[in-house]
Amino acid sequence: MELHAHTHHWVRRSPDWRAAAVAGFAAGAILMVLELFWSASGAGENPWxxxxxxxxxxxxxxSLGPSGFELGVMALALVIHYVLGIMFGLILGAVMAPFHLDSSAGLALTIGGVFGLLLYVFNFFGLTALFPWFVELRSGATLVAHLIFGMSAAFLYWKLERDDHSL
Structure with a gap:
């Protein structure tokens, strides 16, 4: 009887791009709902x-002026939010597939959590040089939301990916 350790080394294996895009889109929707819920339930916080x-x-x-509901601003924010979600889902799929980090739900959730943490650091400590208005969102709640995004995207990718996507 032979035992083979399941190693996570790089192999030539392309991601399931469709699953990665859908996972990023869906995880972005989850993140958006959480953000709206948390801001609406906070004392005196503006959900918009x-x-x-x-x-x-x-x-x-x-466009940062008065932050009430404005249809044009909301539409633009939705488009940006979902494009970024899809883009980050594609990046996550591109990392998970060649290293077989999609071999189990537990591993996918762990990798997704790490991805969410790295995404939080990138967004709120790197990109704030270009978009300084996001500095005020650095918080534990925002970190948790990004962890949930990463874990949701990774889990959904694991569930949705097809077996016939290798090169």
């Missing part, structure tokens, strides 16, 4: 403020 911040990535800091 984060949407104005996200829209300002493209529209510029002038």
């Amino acid at each position: 403020e984060i949407s104005h911040m996200v829209a300002a990535i493209v529209a510029g800091p002038d």
Whole structure:
């Protein structure tokens, strides 16, 4: 009887891009709902403020003004949010597939948590040089939301990926 250790070394194996895009989109939706819920349930917090911040990535800091509900700002924020979610889902799939980090639900959740942590650091300590209005969102709640994003994206990728996507 032969025993083989399941190692996680790089092999030529492409991700299931469709599963990665859907996982990123869905995880982005989960993150958005959490952000709206947490900001709406907080004492005196404006649930539309984060949407104005996200829209300002493209529209510029002038769009940060009064942060009430504005259909154009919300539409732009949704597009940006989902494009970023899909992009990060694709990056996560590109990391998971060649290293077989999608071999179990537990491993996928762990890798997703690490990815969420790295994404939080990148977004709120790296990109704040370009978008300084996000500095005020550095918090434990935002970190938890990014951990949930990463774990959701990785788990959904693990569930949705097809076996016939290798090179």
